[in-house]
Amino acid sequence: MKNWTTSVGALAVMTLAIVPRLAAAQSIEEKVELCAACHGDKGVPIDKDTPVISGQTQGYLYFQLRDYKSGARKDDRMAPVAQMLERPDMLALAEYFSKQPWPALGQPQAPADVAARAQRTNTAVACTGCHQGEYQGEGTQPRLAGQWKDYLLRTMLDFRNRKRGNNPGMSDLMLATPEDELAPMAEYLAGR
Ligand code: HEC
Ligand code: HEC
Incomplete structure (x- = not known):
């Protein structure tokens, strides 16, 4: 701390x-x-x-x-x-x-149980419907794959409590996702 x-x-x-x-x-x-x-x-x-x-x-x-x-x-x-x-x-x-290359941050791949939880969240909310296959993003939809785990979790929580208020649609989706599924999701995305 x-x-x-x-x-x-x-x-x-x-x-x-x-x-x-x-x-x-x-x-x-x-x-x-x-x-x-x-x-x-x-x-x-x-x-x-x-x-x-x-x-x-x-x-x-x-x-x-x-x-x-x-x-x-x-x-x-x-x-x-x-x-x-x-x-x-x-x-x-x-x-x-x-146009710059995405840097390799070397974060570990999520273990199978964590990945399975994240995939269930994706099945429920269709994250990849917007964030694209392999979470590579496109246009105004951000890439999530390989982003810092800590940042991903914080910004998803910020959307959820509307501290991050610039996209109400993402806030609604985060509120539709149980809060304790966000850490597994962040770990899974970071390791991709
Ligand atoms: C309906 C389309 C849609 C769906 C479904 C969706 N997202 Fe998003 N997401 C967006 C858009 C658009 C943004 C960019 C918002 C902005 O401009 O701030 C975003 C932003 C984000 C960000 C912030 C990225 C950053 O670099 O700060 C994260 C993390 C994220 N989404 C995770 C998820 C996860 C996890 C799911 C599934 C549980 C999901 N999203 C489902 C459209 C979507
Ligand atoms: C003093 C440190 C600092 C400087 C200098 C800085 N940034 Fe940032 N930037 C941050 C931090 C911290 C965040 C995350 C803030 C948040 O959570 O909203 C961020 C977020 C961003 C984001 C949002 C990324 C995402 O995934 O949502 C963009 C885009 C960005 N910065 C672009 C820039 C650009 C372009 C410059 C130079 C003109 C710049 N930043 C200079 C610290 C900085």
């Missing part, structure tokens, strides 16, 4: 350091470098609460930047960053990151 608090504190300091540099950055390359301070220069984020964006789907990336800026998706670390971006920057950053 202590480490987690420290890391959130460190990220807040990082936001303070980066926002003025982002305001001064002219080119997309300079902006990308500032994103890398948290999201990782080889695509591997600095901590397990910061999502992979390299290789994420383009439409989804753009929607998130737009929603952080409007306040529809709230986060103390990303909101000040998004405030510094205009629509053309967001579109260019979404395009840039969507």
Whole structure:
């Protein structure tokens, strides 16, 4: 717990350091470098609460930047960053990151009983109907395969209690899923 608090504190300091540099950055390359301070220069984020964006789907990336800026998706670390971006920057950053390779985070494959629980949830809610086969995502539907387990679980819980309010449809689906099925789902997705 202590480490987690420290890391959130460190990220807040990082936001303070980066926002003025982002305001001064002219080119997309300079902006990308500032994103890398948290999201990782080889695509591997600095901590397990910061999502992979390299290789994420383009439409989804753009929607998130737009929603952080409007306040529809709230986060103390990303909101000040998004405030510094205009629509053309967001579109260019979404395009840039969507073309990078998805990094291998080396998370273990879920054991068979955990995978079976996750597959039952998918049968009930049809996650792959939107997130596509193998959870690779497409367009505005995010890739989930190989994302950090801790981030996946937190954001699914955030949808469930509507702390993440930018997609009411995903909140309804998470509320339709028993809460104790979300950890097996996160473990299964992370290991794919
Ligand atoms: C200070 C650290 C920090 C910096 C700098 C930063 N991010 Fe983030 N980013 C985060 C964290 C933490 C989250 C998760 C926030 C949440 O849960 O809503 C996030 C979330 C995101 C998401 C949502 C991903 C998803 O899977 O939903 C996108 C897109 C994103 N960041 C893009 C960027 C871009 C582009 C830049 C550079 C212009 C950038 N970020 C700079 C920390 C940072
Ligand atoms: C009707 C289509 C649909 C279904 C079914 C669906 N999702 Fe989603 N999901 C979405 C969309 C669209 C988003 C992006 C929301 C946004 O823009 O913030 C999303 C976002 C997510 C995210 C956030 C990803 C990130 O990087 O932050 C997770 C995790 C997720 N879904 C998990 C699931 C799981 C698990 C299931 C099945 C139990 C499921 N979804 C079913 C459409 C769907």
